[in-house]
Amino acid sequence: MTNPNKPLVVFQNCILRPQHFAKEIFPNPTTLTILPTQKWAITGTDKTRFLEALAGRYTAIPAESRSYPFLEKSVWPASVTSLVTFATDIRPAYLSARYESYREPEDVNLATFLKKSLDSATDGKSPEEQRQVYESVVKRLELEPLLSQWIVTLSNGQMRRARIARGLLSSPKMLLADEPFLGLDPVSTSTLSKLLGELAPAPQVILGLRAHEPVPDWISHVAVIDESGLIKGGTRDEVRENLQELVDRRTSIFIDRSYNFTAAKLLPPIRSGIDSIIDIDDITIAYKGKVVLKNLKWTVRRGERWHLRGNNGTGKSTLLSLITADHPQSWNSKINLFNEPRKVGRQNYFSINKVIGHASPEIHAIFPSTLTAFQTVSTGFTVGSFLPPSSASHVAGILTKEEQNKRIHSLLEYFNVNPEALFSDLSLNDQKLALFMRAIVKNPEILILDEAFSGMNDESIFRCKQFVDDWGGTVIAIGHVEDEIPRCGKYIRLHGGDNLAEQGDVENSVI
Ligand SMILES: Nc1ncnc2c1ncn2[C@@H]1O[C@H](COP(=O)(O)OP(=O)(O)OP(=O)(O)O)[C@@H](O)[C@H]1O
Known part of the structure; x- marks a missing residue:
């Protein structure tokens, strides 16, 4: 009582x-x-x-x-x-x-x-x-x-x-x-x-x-x-x-603009190449008859920054899971990455995710707490597992092991996170930073930042945003708080159910 x-x-x-x-x-x-x-x-x-x-x-x-x-x-x-x-x-x-x-x-x-x-x-x-x-x-x-x-x-x-x-x-x-x-x-x-x-x-x-x-x-x-x-x-x-x-x-x-930092010092300039990065042509997704995405058409071009908007439950994670091939309906020829229609045999989970860097609450929730900060960032070089890369990794053709280690160390030093600290011993801010570095370390073609900065302190948010601004690659960001997403030029807003998505320029739009 x-x-x-x-x-x-x-x-x-x-x-x-x-x-x-x-x-x-x-x-x-x-x-x-x-x-x-x-x-x-x-x-x-x-x-x-x-x-x-x-x-x-x-x-x-x-x-x-x-x-x-x-x-x-x-x-x-x-x-x-x-x-x-x-x-x-x-x-x-x-x-x-x-x-x-x-x-x-x-x-x-x-x-x-x-x-x-x-x-x-x-x-x-x-x-x-x-x-x-x-x-x-x-x-x-x-x-x-x-x-x-x-x-x-x-x-x-x-x-x-x-x-x-x-x-x-x-x-x-x-x-x-x-x-x-x-x-x-x-x-x-x-x-x-x-x-x-x-x-x-x-x-x-x-x-x-x-x-x-x-x-x-x-x-x-x-x-x-x-x-x-x-x-x-x-x-x-x-x-x-x-x-x-x-x-x-x-x-x-x-x-405070005194950081005077360019991401190019840590990551090589973004490669030029095929302009159409993602092209989704008329996809509908339903769970047990309940439609979540309806007739979705969406094209993302090289270097664009998209803010993926929508109220809770309108299908944002579902859409991302189609891109990252986590969704069973990802194997659909209406999804094109780099002008290549998705097809079993032509691509696989590894070839798709080799070029995608991803930070999200889901990854955070299940990330192994026993890895050090260094190992955490190093797992950005592997696909489909949270194991640190062995001597040969999926980007080994591009970077030697020494080059990988050097890049990991310079990122950790820039973001001021102790390489030796266990993930479980890091503050929430430093865990989020480590997962951001993990997403960016391989200099991906597509960077997906799903609520990646929420939970960070203001200084870290500012530094990460500056980093992404400087970096120049293709970005898809999710976040309900404007301060916590990198600067984006375009938005796509999902409305869930039978409603069609809306797209436009971020400037003058309401978040
Ligand atoms: N496997 C599933 N079976 C049934 N319903 C599902 C399944 N996966 C997702 N849903 C439903 O689909 C809808 C969209 O979910 P999704 O996670 O894509 O939304 P979201 O926009 O990312 O939401 P939030 O902002 O809350 O994370 C939700 O109503 C969810 O409950």
Whole structure:
């Protein structure tokens, strides 16, 4: 049981330490009180650690310096708090697995995936009450039409809603949602924001937001956190200046042109050759009769930069999977790469992907954490596996092993990532950087950047964008936030279902 009149969390001169580590997570002790009538967002460079501390992680020193007065004393806060993070965990399977008819035993449909968390609910609801909660959560998150779908086949946006639903179904007393709007289109963002705003008091909701994200209207209080700890927490008015500082810091990075860097120093100039890189001539894709892409025609020419737009679930990943031959219907003569119609026997998965560099949330989600940063980038020279290349690799004809290693080292040095560090030990920012370098290292003919920069810090985004600007090759980028995609000249917008795609120039268009 909870007491709605008592504060949710009180930090009083609290030092927070990871278990078994002597060093505190923030040098400054934390003092903050969160009341049940307030609706908080946490922002700033170290917001995620602070959310973890709110969720009951880390040891508080002294023990009574962190308390949860709204909970009964016998309740362990971490057991009734749901911290839902999204930055790396998007879809739990590799792209090609989405389209296979065979399913692994652990694959489940959405209904089963959601019901599992009802079992872990600790609030003593009767089965009938649980059924009602389940139905209401499914309805509010608009998941009804997807219940029978395998979760691996859900789009990123659909999976995001599913994970929020799962967080809610475990009936937490406090739901901490870190960057819940990452990768969501504007319509889904506003639906989800409204829902999160209406949930309190059961559960209480605290958001983690990136510095430049708009703070939803329903948020009454904001805490700004950096490496030193809590800078300031208070009403929106009280922290207005601190929020402005965060935005100014970001702007100064984006207008700093002092890098004086050209990608040509690290990668050779892009080759000239056949002008038509991708030509898709009238393709329709449906899943169990449900049309996703309808009569799609699309031509991409050498050196063009395309922004692939569309709300969540409109078929962007499906379209990319046709290009990368991850989709069973990729073997279709209506898909031409370099004027060559796709045909089994003429091309294969390797010959197609030899010229494609690809960074995406799917690759991130399943990337082997045991590789070093150097090995991670080196896997960009192989196709169809995450193994570092052996002495002979698919671009061995173009680059010697020494030349490959030299290029990997210069990229890592330029982006300031430690070659020896294990992927699992890298920060989210450096993991994303390593995967970007992996996509570009072979100087591909086509570079696919699917949400590749989201989750990076501002400086890294700026550097990657500059790099791509300088590079000059053909690019297809996906991203719902303008700042997080490289500069593009053209766009194609998918509308899903029976609707035709729309194409045009990015200039003067609305993202
Ligand atoms: N194998 C499949 N079986 C059934 N439906 C599928 C399958 N794969 C994808 N879908 C559905 O097709 C639609 C398009 O999915 P896709 O992932 O291509 O969208 P998206 O535009 O990339 O979305 P997001 O921006 O959320 O990532 C979604 O409704 C998805 O649930």
